[in-house]
Amino acid sequence: MRAQSIAVATTLVGLVTLSACAGQSNTGGDGESGTEVAEGDSGTVSFRSWSPIEQTTMQMIEATEASTGAEIDATIFNYPEYIVDLQTRAGSGTLADVVGLQPGALTQQYRENLMPLQDCAEQTWGADWQDQFYPIGLDQARMGNPDGDDNFYALPLLTQTVNLWANSEILDEAGLEPPQTWDELTAAVDTLGEGSAVPFLLPAQDSWLRNVVFLQIANNVSPGTVYEAESGEIPWTDPRIVEAIGWWERLFTDGIAQEGAISLDAYPSGANQFEAGEAAMIPLGAWWIQQSDPSRESIPPLAEGMAGFEPFLFPTIPGGATEPQFVGGIDVALGISANASDPDLACAVLTDWIAGDGAQVLINTFNDIPAVTGVSPQEFTSEKQEEIWGLFVDEWLPQVEYSRYFEDPDIDKAVADALAAVATGEATPEEAAQSIQDAQDARR
Amino acid sequence: MSIAARDRLASVAFLLPTLGLFGVFVVYPIVFNVQASFLDWNGVTEGTTVGLSNYSTLWQDPIFRTTLRNSALWIPLTILPQAAIGFLLALALNGPLRGRSIYRALFFIPAVLSPVVIGIVWQRILDPSTGVLAQASRETGLGWLQTGVLADPQTAIFGVIAVNIWTWTGFSMLFYLAGLQLIDKNLLEAATIDGANPWQATWRITLPLLRNTHLSLLMLGVIGALKTFELIYVLTQAGPNNATQMLPTYAFEQAFRLQSVGYAGAISVVLVVLAVGTSLGMTRVFGSGFLSGADR
Amino acid sequence: MKRDRSQWWHLVLAPLAVLWMVPVIMVLGQSLRPVSQPGTILFGILPAAPNLSNYALVFEQNPILTHLRNSLLITVPSVLLVVMLGSMTAFALARMRVPFKAVVFGFIVLGLVLPMSGIVVAVFQILQTMGLYNSLVGIVLSYSALGLPFAVIIVRTTYLAVPHETFEAARVDGASWWQIFWRIYFPLGRPALAVVVIWQTMLSWNDFLLPLVVLESTNLVPLTLVPLSYRGVFLSQPGALFAILVLISVPVVLTFVVCQRYLVNGLAGAVK
Structure with missing residues (x-):
């Protein structure tokens, strides 16, 4: 019997040591950063997406945290891994508060996990909120909605x-x-x-x-x-x-x-x-x-x-x-989880990124063309760059039909x-x- | 308590932690995939039971047949060269060669690299328009260096297999190095004294004594071939036109890009069945001792 | 005499090694290729104006040391666990009377088969149920389960090669199972364990899918998630991508260099 008990004991010791050291990292890490708040706490908005790129997102977060008071915890990664993550989380109720979406199937699959956004948009921008978006973006945002469902489950961020x-x-x-x-x-x-x-x-x-x-x-x-x-x-x-x-x-x-x-x-x-x-x-x-x-x-x-x-x-x-x-169409659209801990705050973040201070930062990096008209980079580094930008924003995108x-x-x-x-x-x-x-x- | 019963209990104690971990992290995922394979399910909303229809669709799916063909090619074409080169390297680097640690490390490095960099770099080497080989071909006039191997659906799988051999040969070497440590040097010395040349000693004594190493490598090779994923994903994206599609890449595409988690489940079940089937087949061919450990 | 003759191998090995290294050199070259001077030489293998800017960028934009710590906290425990449990299981299967031995072994082989992409959803559900969401413990346990089959197979091969007489003698002396395992077999398994350590390090060090999905807190994230932000559609920072991937490979190469020293002690000598 001795062999057996030693074996069991060794394993137990091993497992305990293991949990102890991993657990330590958990708390240790939390203590260190001081800003880490568990999911579900108010004041924090989690964001996961494949776009905009990480370096840009970090700049946007800085601006948006200042203008909305939200604490934003973002993870940006490559598209193939992102769709794995999105599906896994949606299936288990751990969807991030704000998620990046592509129009069509990717949005439609998660319809039940997403909050309709037209109320958020109307409260933020007024009844005529749709006018500021390029038409192709709004069309695509509802692409694949079932007949009779006019909700916007995603709003375009970049087109x-x-x-x-x-x-x-x-x-x-x-x-x-x-x-x-x-x-x-x-x-x-x-x-x-x-x-x-x-x-x-x-x-x-x-x-x-x-x-x-x-x-x-x-x-x-x-x-x-x-x-x-x-x-x-x-x-x-x-x-x-x-x-x-x-x-x-x-x-x-x-x-x-x-x-x-x-x-x-x-x-x-x-x-x-x-x-x-x-x-x-x-x-x-x-x-x-x-x-x-x-x-x-x-x-x-x-x-x-x-x-x-x-x-x-x-x-x-x-x-x-x-x-x-x-x-053309949407580069990336944003949705809000139906379980978002603080939907109003998530709405504030989302709308700030689409057409607020966050949007300005985003557009300053020339990441792509904004989904709304009237946001331009504050600084152009050359005339040619400004010309090209104008071409996209004023001439091409308004004409995109397909x-x-x-x-x-x-x-x-x-x-x-x-x-x-x-x-x-x-x-x-x-x-x-x-x-x-x-x-x-x-x-x- | 009888000695036999005590021994059996002791053996259970040795096995229990492993079996416990397995019950949780291996059995459940298999059950999950089996369950999913009977559903029409996108992975998020409620699925509907469809019986065996995923399997009957699979049977008629030409891409699925491509994955089977690719696995059938992959298994012999990676395992044999990898084992042969790996064995020769191990033989060379087991002796008292100056700088052998450096050689060992160099040949092993590809196995350590992320499939992401391997995929990107080999794409750049093999690209027939601007790749390293294409440029070298232009400079040297050696036309055969310029190869569109990955662009042609007929040859793409062989290109991927070649890259895979490059990646994993160092691992076979490592395996044979470990195996060589188990061989009693006296046997080889005795053979040499009996007049056998090194070649004969290797062929008649070393190779047969490494039987368990060969078989383990064979099994790992088969299973590794069946579960190949990342290299394909980065190097060819399973193209051109699905020509390099393998079971896991196809399951991934179905589950996450086409939102058919049920269909992907069926593919994964086929994968598990194939792997278990081959392993069992190997016990039949090579004797159960290899798997059950009762060969002494 | 013998030593001299064996040096002839260099004539074959040196050119082969150089050829073998071309893609690796290209990886290093890409990591040293500055964005602002993207020209290349030697058929595109090396950058024309190499510098360390990509490495600087990676360090500047990521808390590399925190990520490194997390990677170690995942890898080290899982290697220890696999070495220990794998050896115990291998010993039981090689030398003990195990009921349904073939079934047990077949069951263990199952664990080798599963590709991470096919099980990540299921593993996520398990960890969530066990309360191990957003914890490194769950990841360690998953990797250990996935790495054990390999360890069992290779360690068992070694244990089978230990002469039976050694075992019988110990039994006759009245040694317990644990003593036989721990004092005799475990030390003899060193060459095999060297391979196991390398394998398990690679497995738990390199995987990114599971931590990606399971970890929520950015300060728990291991190194392997860093490259994800330098790669993808509409995103072109291959220099930084290669730099971080080179950095990630270094510890595994070091593990190899250390472990391969254990591939020299002949088993026969040790048993005698």
Whole structure:
């Protein structure tokens, strides 16, 4: 029996020591910071999201703590981990008070865990609160709501267009302007092909990137048609959609995209190469202006005041719309947990970030375009930067009509997979369109 | 109390803490996944019971078949080279070689690195447009260096497997080093005296004596292959066009991106069944002694 | 004589090691690549103007020492627990009469199979039920459970290699089970335990998913959560990301360097 009791005793001692030392860390840590308040205490608002980036969020918190008196405890992390965290917490009643959300499925899944926000908005900004938001943001905030449910479960914080960016220096050197038509695009790629930089860097490993590039093409081919297919009014095999997939295919078969485009990711690899001046053009979006954030520790020469970069719209397609169409939407929206310990305080924080002191700090970092009009960075570091900002805020975003998102994650995946299949030559545009239709049929 | 009964009680005492931890942290997650696999459930709101329909959908899902094919390729193609290189390294670094600690550490470092940096760096090495190999190919004129291995759905999985071998070979080396410590040097000396050359001694004595090490590595390799996740996630995002999808990456995508926790549960259950099945299969093939410990 | 001949290995090992290290050198190179001068040399392997700005940034923006302490508080107890419990279990399975031995062993192997991403939700629920939400204890216990199967498998292999006569002799002398385990087997398991320590350190040091979900207080967060804020969609700070990941790898490499010394003592010699 001795062996047994010793074994048990050892284990117990081990476990006790263990709890003791870990427990110590718990209390020790609390004592040290002095600001740590357990969840549920009033005065504290917890915030979890993947966006805005951590360094920016910390600056916003400072401003918002001053203006609302709230104590804000924020955790910012990468999107894939964030959705794991969000789902786990929502399922177990530990959702943070304020959470970052993407429009559509991600918001809808948590509808029951989220507080409707229109009352909060009305109390803060008055009855005409909706007027200050860009229309596309408000549309998307309610994307996927069941019929008859007009609640806002999320309010947009940042919005964006998806578009192309050019390296001005490389284009100037080659005597080129950003291409406005497909033919100009192919001609530019031919001309640039002789240089050392990649002419058109397409980081197509990411499904979101494939989808936003395709949506720009599709809306230039036939404005709005994909959304009709999404809602079931027309089949995905509609010739206009097949044609759009065909143009996507030509990015690869006509040598416009660089070799191996399908295996390059947008962040960090694609963005990094573009920032280092190794590519002439890249499809990203309005948020690229954040590279010139003056509060960054050090800024690469090309991004300094956006000296080396300029945005342009995806070129028009022969036989398609005569003007390039605007595609975009919400970058990140914010929601409030239905169990928030202090909903009023959470509302104060949320609205301050969207259109108050926190918003000003956020916008000063050029993180992305605000969801509301009338907030501008207090300081521009160059005329070019100010020009680009004005272009986004005054001209492009008000015109955005087409969403960069699909409502349903299954369709989102089906489209992204179909585009990858076409890009790798595993499917024709017709087969790809059919596979999206099959996915949609399987949902019904 | 009889001696036998006392011994059995003692053995329970030795096992109890482990089994207790297991009951909580291993059994419950499996039960959770099994339960979920019978539901149509997004992980947040109430799910609805759908019986076996997740499993029948799985059966017809071409991406699921890709995951099985990839696992089938992954298992032999990582385990064999890893074991072979690892064993040779261990042999070389077990002897009185100057600087062997440094070599050991160098070969082991890849296993220590975060899959995040491994994924990013290898993407940059292999990128056929601007990658290290592509640049080297242009400079040296060696065309074969430029490889679109990750961009082609037919070859991408082999590219990932190669990176995985690079990552984990040091670990096989470590394992064989530990195994070599168990071998009685007298046996090898006796063989040498009998006129066997080092090659023969290695082949006839060392390798067979390392049987348990081979088998443990085999089992860990199979299970490691089945649960591969992070490397794929960072290196290829399971692409292109799902060509490098594995069971855990697909389960993750279903559970968190497509909000089908029930379907993901079914995938995880298949994973567990496959792993347990292979382990049991191995006991059949290699004798139960390897698993149950009754081989003496 | 023997020593001289074995030095020939260098001819094979040195070039192989250099080749093997290319990606690692590239990792270091990326961590030294300043944002403001992103140019590279040697096919993109090394930065053209290396400096320590990324490391400075990481230290400036994060309480690295607090995170380091938390990582240690997770890793050290879980390694100790796994070494102790794993050896005990391995001993029982190798040398004792255990009812349903094969079943027990099969059950333990189950623990190897589970990928963290597939069980994080369930583990979270358990810890919440046990009142271990936002506590390091829960994380330690989970990692120990997940690491035990490996420890059991490898330690047991070693114990099986200990000659049976040693064991019988001790039994005849009237030693208790615990004495046999603690005085004879546990010390002989050192080479295997070196591997176990390395494995368990890697497991508990590197995982981030569980702490991410389970910990609420920012001052309990381990080092592995720091890289998450330097990576992601719309966010490009690869230099800082690589710098923090290099820093995180250092303690594990050190653990390896220390532990691999125990991979030299032949078991046969020790038993005689």
